[in-house]
Amino acid sequence: xxxxxxxxxxxxxxxxxxxxxxxxxxxxxxxxxxxxxxxxxxxxxxxxxxxxxxxxxxxxxxxxxxxxxxxxxxxxxxxxxxxxxxxxxxxxxxxxxxxxxxxxxxxxxxxxxxxxxxxxxxxxxxxxxxxxxxxxxxxxxxxxxxxxxxxxxxxxxxxxxxxxxxxxxxxxxxxxxxxxxxxxxxxxxxxxxxxxxxxxxxxxxxxx
Amino acid sequence: xxxxxxxxxxxxxxxxxxxxxxxxxxxxxxxxxxxxxxxxxxxxxxxxxxxxxxxxxxxxxxxxxxxxxxxxxxxxxxxxxxxxxxxxxxxxxxxxxxxxxxxxxxxxxxxxxxxxxxxxxxxxxxxxxxxxxxxxxxxxxxxxxxxxxxxxxxxxxxxxxxxxxxxxxxxxxxxxxxxxxxxxxxxxxxxxxxxxxxxxxxxxxxxx
Numbered sequence: 196x197x198x199x200x201x202x203x204x205x206x207x208x209x210x211x212x213x214x215x216x217x218x219x220x221x222x223x224x225x226x227x228x229x230x231x232x233x234x235x236x237x238x239x240x241x242x243x244x245x246x247x248x249x250x251x252x253x254x255x256x257x258x259x260x261x262x263x264x265x266x267x268x269x270x271x272x273x274x275x276x277x278x279x280x281x282x283x284x285x286x287x288x289x290x291x292x293x294x295x296x297x298x299x300x301x302x303x304x305x306x307x308x309x310x311x312x313x314x315x316x317x318x319x320x321x322x323x324x325x326x327x328x329x330x331x332x333x334x335x336x337x338x339x340x341x342x343x344x345x346x347x348x349x350x351x352x353x354x355x356x357x358x359x360x361x362x363x364x365x366x367x368x369x370x371x372x373x374x375x376x377x378x379x380x381x382x383x384x385x386x387x388x389x390x391x392x393x394x395x396x397x398x399x400x401x402x403x
Numbered sequence: 404x405x406x407x408x409x410x411x412x413x414x415x416x417x418x419x420x421x422x423x424x425x426x427x428x429x430x431x432x433x434x435x436x437x438x439x440x441x442x443x444x445x446x447x448x449x450x451x452x453x454x455x456x457x458x459x460x461x462x463x464x465x466x467x468x469x470x471x472x473x474x475x476x477x478x479x480x481x482x483x484x485x486x487x488x489x490x491x492x493x494x495x496x497x498x499x500x501x502x503x504x505x506x507x508x509x510x511x512x513x514x515x516x517x518x519x520x521x522x523x524x525x526x527x528x529x530x531x532x533x534x535x536x537x538x539x540x541x542x543x544x545x546x547x548x549x550x551x552x553x554x555x556x557x558x559x560x561x562x563x564x565x566x567x568x569x570x571x572x573x574x575x576x577x578x579x580x581x582x583x584x585x586x587x588x589x590x591x592x593x594x595x596x597x598x599x600x601x602x603x604x605x606x607x608x609x610x611x
Contacts, residue, residue, distance in 0.1 A: 274609035288500035401482035
């Protein structure tokens, strides 16, 4: 299998396939036809065949996809076959909510530490994850191998912290701040702009 | 201006324009050229001209866009010129974090009530929003005009509650549960699938 041949459009759809394959696995389903998967995912069977045939695992007609095989292969493409170590910036409600997604661990994501500037939170644990002072950020990153930093603080602070993170060598940021972060080109950013999502819903509702 | 002529691709970009225009407004900037906006938004000036010329507000060469006018026009397209009334299902960390986005109010979103099944939470207030028992959901919806329901509970419960919400007449769901909701075709859904977003980041990091 050659990853280079997989288009960006398919890549964007992979996390959703991964989620459905995970669900099938948890239901003990070992094989599924493109027709059945189509019904579950509300995607045409031909789209599914076009997408998943890149990954092999499709036997003779009538056999269906091997759920576990596809799950593993897609996981490898997404980089989930290795452990991604995360830190959270911000121990507020959103940071706490994200720390609580314990099922990340099953998908290869480990939250190692939380950083906050509130002295009353420093030294505590959130869902068993230690909370450190934001002043300790650089020292921590020099001693620990961290792949992804999650930012859940207001935008003015977020821009400053993003600079500190990338200066300290962080190459992936999961950004929940209400702003686009100015980061170097070799840093991956995934934005979760909640208010934009809500505006899109408002548009859909208005035009329903 | 004819809304029907605006393509879906532009619609998808509107919330981001709206966010930048809001920022310009808050900085007291009344006019901006496509070149300056291009630099801020990291989008080509020609893309900006193509997108924003649909909305008028572009005077003679060298004048630039009228920030407030564009902001208002885009807001109307997005349905932000009316108040959208929201309820939250789930008073956990994520629900609390969402309730805390007080700046929603400036954009026409009002969170009216939170519903939870935990008796210790019922009767309390979260960021001054009352928490009701989930058993009171239908009675509340029959007496209050609600536009959008936000779901922040685990997926099995989420599917059941989505059914109750749509049966009670809700036509827009902002879904944070780790599943796709089976809703009627006339119900708008906007999903925020956090784990899929994190997987996309993992992919980007791996392929940086």
